[in-house]
Amino acid sequence: MNLNKIIEKHWQKPNPILSVILSPLAKIFAYIAQNRRQKYLSGSLKTQKLPIPVIVVGNIHVGGTGKTPIVAKLVSDLQERGIKVGIISRGYGRKLRDIHVLQHDSTAEQAGDEPLMLYCQTYAPTAVGKDRYAAGMALLAQHPDLQVIVSDDGLQHYSLARDIEIAVFPAADVGRDDLDYLPNGGLRESITRLQYVDFIIISNSDENILVRAQTFFRQPEKLFTSQIQIFAPYRLNQPHDVLLSDSLKKHETCAAIAGIARPERFFNSLKNLGFDIKQKCVLPDHTSINLANLPVADYVFITEKDAIKLSDSVPNHVWVLPIRATIQPDLADVLVQKIMQ
Incomplete structure (x- = not known):
């Protein structure tokens, strides 16, 4: 088990020895995070405002909260209500440094895996860049009719002014009193930060x-x-083909590969659908993936996030597990009211 996995396991089930070692570092991180936020609130650091409303959907945790499916759901729900929505994101894992406004032929290397997945799922105009204000202005330059921009992540990107803040908080951490800052815990900011957001979605x-x-x-x-919500896997190169576990023959083997923050959720979902996964391959989150990474099996299952990184020339035995988020009660109606105000 590598160091990252050891620390992530410690976040879920604290190890007393690691707590002694990492707690001083967490206090330093806490001071830096709190001081930085205070500088933006006081105006000593500059905040830039886009000409249309901005909704930030982020978290105080490091990855794995289920934020991206929630962003896709919110964007789709706003679109259904006639709101013209754009998306901005940093684009973690991409190789380009310049701002990139996504096109139909954009790649994960240009845009990052999650922004490209959001773009393909929602068809919403999307731009990526480390400077989210600049990304937003570039997006508006090409799509001046946008009415609102959703920032995928960026709760701590205080240089971008926001009109609405939505924090995604994992259900597994509700009620825990042992949560701590990085690296002793998985928090970027204190739980008290959630007092100041507009909405909290418990994932x-x-x-x-x-x-x-x-x-x-x-x-x-x-x-x-x-x-x-988990749906039946579809064939990557023929999305209209879906696969049910009872259609497999006894001698056929299944494998799964995932480059996401919490791969065990992906593997458990396949198990719940009835697929007997004999081989599980775990890659670092946001890492590149190619055909050489795929395990040998009759059926190979991958996540939608990883599927984005593969080329069109994939073999027939690669299947994608689609997931979609639901939100209760209907948050989109509340957002439309606030946007119109």
């Missing part, structure tokens, strides 16, 4: 967790829940 939630969350956050009017 992978249920009714029982919502009751706990109302007590934990003490701001029930802000709370929404999200769940993930």
Whole structure:
């Protein structure tokens, strides 16, 4: 097990020895994060405002909160209500440094895997860049009719002014009193930061967790829940072909590969659909993937995020597991009201 995995495991089940070693570093990180936020709030560091409303969807955790499917759901719901929505993102994992406005032939190397996936799922105009204000202006230059921009991540990107903040918080961490800053824990900012956001979406939630969350956050009017819906895998080079587990023959083998923050969720989803995965391959989050990485099996399952990185010339035995988020109650209606105001 590599160091990253050891630390991530420590975040979920704290190790007393690691806590002693990492706690001083977490205090330093906390001071830096809090001081930086205060400088933006006081005006000593510059904040830039785009000419249209900005909705930031982010988290105080490091990865794996289920944010990206929620962004896709919110964008789609706003589009269904007639709102012209654009997306901006930093574009983690991409190789280009310049701002890139996505086109139909954009690649993950140009745009990053998650922005490209969002673009393909929603068809919303999308731009990526380290400077999200500059990315937003570049997007508006090509799409001046946009009415609102959704920033995928960027809750801590304070140089971009925002009109609405939405924080995604994992259900597994609701009620925990041992959460800490990096590197002793997975937090970028304190839990108290959530007092100042407009809405909190508890991801992978249920009714029982919502009751706990109302007590934990003490701001029930802000709370929404999200769940993930899993659908039958589709063939990557023929998306209209879907696969059911009972159609497999006894001698046929299945393998799965994932380059995401929490790959165990992907593997468990396949298991719940009835697929017996004999080989599991885990890659670092946002890492590049090619045909040489694929395990040998009759059926190879990959995530939508990884599928974006593969070329069109993939073999017939590669299947993609589609997931979609639901949000309760309907947050899009509330957002439209705030945007119109």
